[in-house]
Amino acid sequence: MSQTDGFFTLEMHDERDALVILDQTLLPCEVKYIELKTAEDVWWAIKKLQVRGAPAIGVSAGYGAYLAAKHFETDDLSIFRAKFKEIRDYLSTSRPTAVNLFWALDRMGRAAERDVGSVAELKKVLLDEAQAINDEDISMCKAMAENGLSLLKPNMGLITHCNAGKLAAVKYGTALAPMYLGHERGYNFKVFSDETRPLLQGARLTAWELHQSGIDVTVLCDGMSSLVMKNGWVDACLVGCDRVAANGDAANKIGTSNLAIVAKSFGIPFYVIGPTSTIDMNCPTGADIRIELRDETEISEMWYAKRMAPEGVKAYNPAFDVTDNKYITAIVTDKGVVYPPFDVNLKKLFG
Ligand code: MRU
Secondary structure, three states: OOOOOOOOOEEEEHHHOEEEEEOOOOOOOOOOEEEEOOHHHHHHHHHOOOOOOHHHHHHHHHHHHHHHHHOOOOOOHHHHHHHHHHHHHHHOOOOOOOHHHHHHHHHHHHHHOOOOOOHHHHHHHHHHHHHHHHHHHHHHHHHHHHHHHOOOOOOOEEEEOOOOOHHHOOOOOOOOHHHHHHHHOOOOOEEEEEOOOOOOHHHHHHHHHHHHOOOEEEEEOHHHHHHHHHOOOOOEEEEOOOEEEOOOOEEEEOOHHHHHHHHHHHOOOEEEEOOHHHEEOOOOOHHHOOOOEOOOHHHHOOOOOOOOOOOOOOOOOEOEEEEOHHHOOEEEEOOEEEOOOHHHHHHHHOO
């Protein structure tokens, strides 16, 4: 599988002391890369969604923790480790829902406990660990592309929500990865992308990256899915996830659950695609997933020349919802496709 669109989501440049990211808040109008040099830079970039999508958030946090640690001025390993824990705790407050953030920071924390002789050696261990998280993300997305494509047939109509593509991971993406692989193999998919209010990741990001790759993509307003399904234009739904609970309930961008309920009523398969790093076996059900609440102005003002909701009217802006496992046909992971009963089969997946 190749990725040759001429853009990248994130790249570590250790020689420049910088994590370079594509600022996704400016897409699709402007392709601009920015350098993140400190843990604060990375925290803000995650918070503001300049870098976003569960896998990309995890990888960025790993590099952010390393970048901070690289400049710790101490030769004392226990002082170094204590400062590193502070940085990890700080980065973990950037966004609450995507478990990849915590998963990556935990991995960095375990790496920091390795038995080494000096701070210099430990810094190298941390860079290697962040790089390993980055590289594993790429291989997991490749595996999800194959596993997801095994469920699809040529000429299918597909619908997706938010952005679970190249921009949400280091490369290839999760829910969009089977589309890219199918495209390479001549599957000729027709993709519908929900615009995804309020931050329009579907219109701004998914449509942008699929279009760049030459995939047939049509943007829909979020409330149009039942119409296109009724028209017979959709054969399968493919969405990403930010955290999958042990019972298969899946948190993803707000509106995903609506799509799943509509798909079920039309008998259309609903596939949640995510790497094993997004499955949180310590989280029993969707009710235990913390949902990020974002600023009301993202709904009332952000995209408009003039505000679109009256002054003084409240707006409710949860960034994610949880799709009940009963609406999910299968969860596609890097280790294979998991079918219901999810509580039993996810446990088997993790051995
Ligand atoms: O708020 P965002 O843009 O980070 O939300 C992203 C999503 O909901 C994605 O669908 C999810 O992270 C899966 S990404 C491969």
